[in-house]
Amino acid sequence: MEQFNFITNLLGIKDQNITILDILDAGTHKEIIAKLDYPAPKCPHCQGQMAKYDFQKESKIPYLECAGYKTLIRLKKRHFRCKVCRKVAVAETSLVKKNHQIATIVKQKIAQKLIEKVPMTAIAESLDVSTSTVIRKLKEFKFKTDLNCLPEYMSWDVETVREVTVSIGRLEMSFIAQDLDSRKIIAILDGRTQATIRNHFLRYSRQVRNQVKVITMDMFSPYYDIARKLFPNAKIVLDRFHIVQHLSRAMNRLRIQIMNPFDRKSHEYKALKRYWKLIQQDSRKLSHKRFYCPTFRMHLTNREILEKLLSYSQELREHYEIYQLLLFHFQEKQTDHFFDLIEGTISCVTPIFLTVFKTFLKDKDKILNALELLYSNAKLEATNNLIKVIKRNAFGFRNFDNFKTRILIALNIKKERTDLILSRL
Numbered sequence: 366m367e368q369f370n371f372i373t374n375l376l377g378i379k380d381q382n383i384t385i386l387d388i389l390d391a392g393t394h395k396e397i398i399a400k401l402d403y404p405a406p407k408c409p410h411c412q413g414q415m416a417k418y419d420f421q422k423e424s425k426i427p428y429l430e431c432a433g434y435k436t437l438i439r440l441k442k443r444h445f446r447c448k449v450c451r452k453v454a455v456a457e458t459s460l461v462k463k464n465h466q467i468a469t470i471v472k473q474k475i476a477q478k479l480i481e482k483v484p485m486t487a488i489a490e491s492l493d494v495s496t497s498t499v500i501r502k503l504k505e506f507k508f509k510t511d512l513n514c515l516p517e518y519m520s521w522d523v524e525t526v527r528e529v530t531v532s533i534g535r536l537e538m539s540f541i542a543q544d545l546d547s548r549k550i551i552a553i554l555d556g557r558t559q560a561t562i563r564n565h566f567l568r569y570s571r572q573v574r575n576q577v578k579v580i581t582m583d584m585f586s587p588y589y590d591i592a593r594k595l596f597p598n599a600k601i602v603l604d605r606f607h608i609v610q611h612l613s614r615a616m617n618r619l620r621i622q623i624m625n626p627f628d629r630k631s632h633e634y635k636a637l638k639r640y641w642k643l644i645q646q647d648s649r650k651l652s653h654k655r656f657y658c659p660t661f662r663m664h665l666t667n668r669e670i671l672e673k674l675l676s677y678s679q680e681l682r683e684h685y686e687i688y689q690l691l692l693f694h695f696q697e698k699q700t701d702h703f704f705d706l707i708e709g710t711i712s713c714v715t716p717i718f719l720t721v722f723k724t725f726l727k728d729k730d731k732i733l734n735a736l737e738l739l740y741s742n743a744k745l746e747a748t749n750n751l752i753k754v755i756k757r758n759a760f761g762f763r764n765f766d767n768f769k770t771r772i773l774i775a776l777n778i779k780k781e782r783t784d785l786i787l788s789r790l
């Protein structure tokens with residue numbers, strides 16, 4: 366019997382009323398035979414004294430894997446019968462909550478894995494539970510909005526969430542507000558209309574809203590006005606990340622436009638398609654390392670490949686040079702040079718660049734703010750990447766709330782708080 370006590374400890378079974386009777390090797394899995402018994406308590410119905418009765422038919426409780434084997438606990442629970450009202454009650458245990466089928470420890474493990482950003486399907490598979498069990502656990506995470514404070518530095522972004530409705534994929538937009546310093550999510554809103562955003566932030570008092578000093582957002586944003594009205598003390602700043610993104614997207618679209626008329630089997634087409642990254646990236650970071658390049662069937666450096674790509678089109682070369690210079694001025698915070706170059710070339714650039722340039726000029730003040738503001742873009746990019754990972758892993762997200770909870774878990778629960786949270790769930 367002593368040995369079985371060690372086993373209950375090893376399995377993390379804390380209920381002293383559970384006694385292990387035997388352990389069976391069922392080939393593919395292990396089975397633990399156990400019973401739950403304790404002195405008869407008072408009747409839950411009439412408070413009369415109960416007496417021990419027979420045992421309930423054993424219930425099968427899937428448990429955490431042991432030494433690599435799936436493990437099943439076959440638990441026989443004691444029945445008690447009231448001497449007064451004759452009603453029967455079943456013994457209770459912390460191993461599995463009343464009317465639940467999944468062991469408490471398995472649920473804690475699900476919660477822990479959710480915090481560790483494991484995909485939901487992988488959690489279900491590794492713990493041998495259904496995806497709906499994982500989703501049920503996900504829904505138990507509750508996040509309260511603290512209406513008494515808002516961060517000084519906030520970022521606003523819009524994120525696409527693909528909703529899987531039966532088999533038809535539907536694209537939904539959601540609005541995300543984040544604390545730029547701590548990366549904590551302030552709000553994830555289902556929908557991105559101005560009314561949705563206004564109604565959300567109007568829940569905060571004016572005094573609290575006045576605390577916000579900076580709001581960063583993307584260009585072309587329909588939110589400038591609403592941000593100004595809701596947050597009168599906040600400076601509106603464009604994300605540096607997004608400014609660069611608009612430039613590089615324009616460059617990429619131009620490359621495709623130039624590539625497409627070439628024959629698909631041609632050298633030019635293949636090279637422009639394959640080495641797109643060399644055009645996009647900062648020319649200062651191109652390596653001098655020589656390597657074998659199958660498209661040209663020779664050893665070339667990245668610079669040499671780039672030179673070949675640019676030789677295919679004068680238009681590509683000219684725009685590449687403007688693009689690289691703009692990137693350079695932007696990174697070096699040479700705002701005068703940045704805008705001089707835009708103004709000086711706007712009359713001769715291709716329509717793809719023209720659209721971006723016009724917006725840059727229109728939002729000049731906010732771009733200047735972006736260059737003056739000191740914050741790490743890395744943080745913002747890290748969050749964007751994290752959201753992408755969650756979305757990629759999110760095949761099980763059939764609704765917005767699950768997606769939202771997953772992001773909140775990932776960003777708002779710090780690792781060191783995990784144990785605390787787990788004990789509360």
Ligand SMILES: [Zn+2]
Nearest residue numbers: 408411447450
């Ligand atoms: Zn009774």
